[in-house]
Amino acid sequence: MNFTTSEENYIKAIWSLQRFQTEVNTNSLAKELQTRPASVTDMLKKLKTKKIVHYEKYHGFSLTTEGKKVALGIIRRHRLWEFFLSEKLKFGWDEVHEVAEELEHVSNKKLIDKLDEYLGFPKIDPHGDPIPDNQGKIEIQELLPLTEIVNNKVVEIAGVGNQSTNLLELLKHKNIQIGTRVEIKKRFDFDNSLEIKIRNIPAFTISEQLAKNLLVKYGK
Amino acid sequence: MNFTTSEENYIKAIWSLQRFQTEVNTNSLAKELQTRPASVTDMLKKLKTKKIVHYEKYHGFSLTTEGKKVALGIIRRHRLWEFFLSEKLKFGWDEVHEVAEELEHVSNKKLIDKLDEYLGFPKIDPHGDPIPDNQGKIEIQELLPLTEIVNNKVVEIAGVGNQSTNLLELLKHKNIQIGTRVEIKKRFDFDNSLEIKIRNIPAFTISEQLAKNLLVKYGK
DNA sequence: AAATATTTTTAGATTTGTCTAAATTTAATT
DNA sequence: AATTAAATTTAGACAAATCTAAAAATATTT
Numbered sequence: 001m002n003f004t005t006s007e008e009n010y011i012k013a014i015w016s017l018q019r020f021q022t023e024v025n026t027n028s029l030a031k032e033l034q035t036r037p038a039s040v041t042d043m044l045k046k047l048k049t050k051k052i053v054h055y056e057k058y059h060g061f062s063l064t065t066e067g068k069k070v071a072l073g074i075i076r077r078h079r080l081w082e083f084f085l086s087e088k089l090k091f092g093w094d095e096v097h098e099v100a101e102e103l104e105h106v107s108n109k110k111l112i113d114k115l116d117e118y119l120g121f122p123k124i125d126p127h128g129d130p131i132p133d134n135q136g137k138i139e140i141q142e143l144l145p146l147t148e149i150v151n152n153k154v155v156e157i158a159g160v161g162n163q164s165t166n167l168l169e170l171l172k173h174k175n176i177q178i179g180t181r182v183e184i185k186k187r188f189d190f191d192n193s194l195e196i197k198i199r200n201i202p203a204f205t206i207s208e209q210l211a212k213n214l215l216v217k218y219g220k
Numbered sequence: 221m222n223f224t225t226s227e228e229n230y231i232k233a234i235w236s237l238q239r240f241q242t243e244v245n246t247n248s249l250a251k252e253l254q255t256r257p258a259s260v261t262d263m264l265k266k267l268k269t270k271k272i273v274h275y276e277k278y279h280g281f282s283l284t285t286e287g288k289k290v291a292l293g294i295i296r297r298h299r300l301w302e303f304f305l306s307e308k309l310k311f312g313w314d315e316v317h318e319v320a321e322e323l324e325h326v327s328n329k330k331l332i333d334k335l336d337e338y339l340g341f342p343k344i345d346p347h348g349d350p351i352p353d354n355q356g357k358i359e360i361q362e363l364l365p366l367t368e369i370v371n372n373k374v375v376e377i378a379g380v381g382n383q384s385t386n387l388l389e390l391l392k393h394k395n396i397q398i399g400t401r402v403e404i405k406k407r408f409d410f411d412n413s414l415e416i417k418i419r420n421i422p423a424f425t426i427s428e429q430l431a432k433n434l435l436v437k438y439g440k
Numbered sequence: 441a442a443a444t445a446t447t448t449t450t451a452g453a454t455t456t457g458t459c460t461a462a463a464t465t466t467a468a469t470t
Numbered sequence: 471a472a473t474t475a476a477a478t479t480t481a482g483a484c485a486a487a488t489c490t491a492a493a494a495a496t497a498t499t500t
Contacts (some may be wrong), residue, residue: 004456006456006457006458025477025478026477026478026479027476027477028480035458035459036458036459036460037477037478037479038458038459038460038461038478038479038480039457039458039459040478041478041479041480042456042457042458042479043457043458046456057465057479058464058465058466058477058478058479059466077452081479085331088338089331089334089335089338090334091330091334095330098328099326099328099330099331102326102328103323103326106319106322106323106326108318108319108322110307110311110315110319111305112307112308113320114311115309118308118309169453211457224487226486226487226488230486243449245447246447246448246449247446247447247448254486255488255489256488256490257447257448257449257487257488258448258450258488258489258491259449259487259488259489260450261448261450262449262486262487262488263487263488266486266487277448277449277495278447278448278449278494278495278496399454436494
């Protein structure tokens with residue numbers, strides 16, 4: 001089945017929200033998509049008839065098995081284009097998301113599979129997120145927010161909590177990237193800010209807000 | 221200014237038709253876009269308010285200077301993607317057009333300029349059409365009479381030597397149009413007639429006289 | 441130049457995706 | 471449990487892009 005750009009954006013947004021909150025609701029989806037709750041309700045009805053979401057009015061919603069499959073297809077396209085933009089066209093890792101948002105809606109399957117092959121079947125996009133393969137299989141990554149890590153343990157940044165320009169701008173300024181190794185040196189109870197240390201750079205503090213959005217690989 | 225996918229398709233189609241027929245009319249544009257004349261009229265009104273076309277009702281239309289500029293931007297994106305698909309992703313030359321039709325509507329300027337650079341600033345797309353540069357400059361196509369082309373090379377008819385009714389009648393009868401792709405299969409020295417092949421039609425011969433008046437696109 | 445044919449435009453509907461404002465349902469609080 | 475607050479949905483409207491059918495303008499033919 002084919003989906004409009006708008007439908008795809010809804011499906012993708014539901015998928016994203018489902019990862020962090022089991023319960024997805026109309027208001028949070030509206031906020032995520034920068035639209036109105038009434039518009040979300042309208043689209044949910046449509047996606048229900050297409051068997052993409054389970055939905056009973058006033059009682060929340062979630063992606064069906066088919067819906068998840070569709071979502072992973074969109075995520076695959078998005079992340080492959082991000083990889084292409086970063087690796088081949090030399091875009092900064094903080095610039096790729098926005099462009100990939102547009103490219104992801106070109107849904108020609110052959111195009112995406114050939115792009116995948118051309119890129120060498122990459123497993124991880126420039127933000128550290130796993131890229132689903134052409135069967136929709138995705139490697140599950142165990143990532144924890146930096147706030148959960150004990151002091152003095154070196155961990156590697158492997159993802160970010162969201163893709164907002166504001167967050168990415170801040171990370172760029174602070175020179176934090178995917179792959180950067182950090183350790184927490186001190187915690188300040190006053191505002192829950194953290195003093196962190198990156199190799200070759202003097203220690204500096206970051207806000208609780210930021211720390212929550214830095215997802216790190218947790219050594220098993 | 222930004223344009224919808226639909227607007228861009230109209231602009232591109234007008235540009236294409238303008239190349240071959242000085243006079244573009246509602247019906248031919250409707251046919252080109254596989255839509256209805258009434259829809260064309262609606263869109264023309266819209267494009268007029270955006271200063272993309274000169275248009276007086278019942279009296280034809282054409283792209284403004286601005287409209288031509290926009291058209292060349294779309295053509296540039298289309299042809300760069302075609303080149304990418306063919307050169308990098310190894311699509312067949314007959315498959316690239318369809319995919320490029322979708323990619324061309326992603327109008328991020330930085331993306332296109334970086335893609336151009338990555339591809340080595342190509343001048344010609346896989347169909348032999350020139351690619352406008354980032355200033356919108358396009359190399360004028362060199363057209364050659366079919367008689368100058370070697371055997372077994374597929375070329376596209378892009379013009380005719382003269383506009384006589386007799387010639388046009390003959391072309392119509394033989395089902396040869398602008399855009400028709402032909403290749404020469406055999407040459408007969410006796411009268412310099414050519415056996416030519418058009419896709420889906422059995423090969424047939426044409427006179428030297430006619431071949432001299434068929435102008436074709438010559439890559440490079 | 442009158443009649444006919446063709447082309448183009450208008451009028452009014454339809455679909456998609458959105459909105460506001462009001463109504464309804466569910467959740468939270470007293 | 472009744473009231474208030476919050477979340478969600480409905481009703482009705484709108485803009486974009488399309489369509490059909492009919493009307494209007496232009497072109498062609500007799």
